[in-house]
Amino acid sequence: MAEVYTEPFPAASPAGAPPIDAFAREQYGAHGRPMSSGVGAANGGAPMLSVRDVEKMFGSRDSVTRALAGVSFDVGTGEFVGIMGPSGSGKSTLLNCVSTIDTVTSGHILVGGRDITALSRRQLAKFRRDDLGFIFQDSNLLDTLTGFENISLALTIKGAPARSIPGKVNAMATRLGVDAVLQKYPYQMSGGQRQRIAAARAMVTDPKLILADEPTGALDSRSAAVMLEIMEMMNQQLGATIMMVTHDAFAASYTNRVLFIKDGAVFNELRRGDETREAFFARIMEVVAFLGGEAGHVS
Numbered sequence: 001m002a003e004v005y006t007e008p009f010p011a012a013s014p015a016g017a018p019p020i021d022a023f024a025r026e027q028y029g030a031h032g033r034p035m036s037s038g039v040g041a042a043n044g045g046a047p048m049l050s051v052r053d054v055e056k057m058f059g060s061r062d063s064v065t066r067a068l069a070g071v072s073f074d075v076g077t078g079e080f081v082g083i084m085g086p087s088g089s090g091k092s093t094l095l096n097c098v099s100t101i102d103t104v105t106s107g108h109i110l111v112g113g114r115d116i117t118a119l120s121r122r123q124l125a126k127f128r129r130d131d132l133g134f135i136f137q138d139s140n141l142l143d144t145l146t147g148f149e150n151i152s153l154a155l156t157i158k159g160a161p162a163r164s165i166p167g168k169v170n171a172m173a174t175r176l177g178v179d180a181v182l183q184k185y186p187y188q189m190s191g192g193q194r195q196r197i198a199a200a201r202a203m204v205t206d207p208k209l210i211l212a213d214e215p216t217g218a219l220d221s222r223s224a225a226v227m228l229e230i231m232e233m234m235n236q237q238l239g240a241t242i243m244m245v246t247h248d249a250f251a252a253s254y255t256n257r258v259l260f261i262k263d264g265a266v267f268n269e270l271r272r273g274d275e276t277r278e279a280f281f282a283r284i285m286e287v288v289a290f291l292g293g294e295a296g297h298v299s
């Protein structure tokens with residue numbers, strides 16, 4: 001289960017990286033800052049995302065896989081929701097349908113009240129560009145562009161007026177604590193700085209929804225903790241609405257709510273409420289254990 005986090009932390013944070021908190025320290029045996037209490041914008045208002053009876057079939061008549069079997073749930077504005085479930089349960093399929101990389105077989109997905117299953121190709125391209133942010137496993141920065149250029153590219157693609165771009169890039173980089181490395185190329189940055197530049201790139205266009213599929217899956221323990229701290233900060237301080245697929249209970253403990261998917265449908269849900277992350281982690285682990293380890297990664 002915790003195989004991703006087997007590497008010990010270095011004693012000191014790399015330059016510019018946010019320190020890891022006490023729970024992460026306890027988990028990993030490293031040094032960090034005291035744990036922040038409670039959760040931020042977990043309340044949610046009108047749903048930012050509504051998934052309604054979504055079915056997704058793969059294959060032909062002879063061999064059909066029902067990857068999503070009528071899945072329904074809402075994600076409120078300002079919520080940070082985790083999606084867990086056994087391998088093959090439909091998590092990535094769900095994320096791909098929400099990101100419109102894939103199409104649903106039936107059912108509806110509403111983002112900001114708009115049904116994205118009914119959009120034309122052109123509208124879909126615009127939706128992905130304007131309304132979604134993506135967090136990838138590796139930071140996915142372009143090596144030949146500086147930090148500033150990597151972030152500003154997202155705005156350029158969106159068609160933002162050129163003169164509005166530097167101010168937006170600088171403001172977001174400052175909020176994420178990477179304004180000092182904007183003129184550096186990715187190879188000149190620490191891993192944590194690269195992740196924060198990538199987070200700034202995802203946030204700078206002010207997306208309605210941020211999607212992440214196993215954002216910590218390929219990271220060592222320190223980078224994983226840094227990534228989760230960044231996502232928590234994006235949610236609590238910048239008000240980002242985030243949906244994150246993860247097999248890792250520790251990653252899920254950073255969210256406000258965890259939906260457990262099994263056989264293409266939601267079968268359980270845990271809300272963090274006022275709990276500390278330790279307590280929430282323990283409850284998530286109970287569900288994982290109840291599933292007989294099924295919710296863990298079995299590949």
Ligand SMILES: Nc1ncnc2c1ncn2[C@@H]1O[C@H](COP(=O)(O)OP(=O)(O)OP(=O)(O)O)[C@@H](O)[C@H]1O
Pocket residue numbers: 058059065066067085086087088089090091092093094247299
């Ligand atoms: N392109 C495809 N063609 C056929 N079947 C597919 C395709 N993509 C996914 N599936 C099937 O749909 C089901 C759900 O797959 P999905 O990738 O959503 O699982 P997952 O929950 O993300 O699993 P993991 O934790 O292993 O990443 C699986 O049975 C899978 O084999």
Ligand SMILES: [Mg+2]
Pocket residue numbers: 091092093
């Ligand atoms: Mg997957």
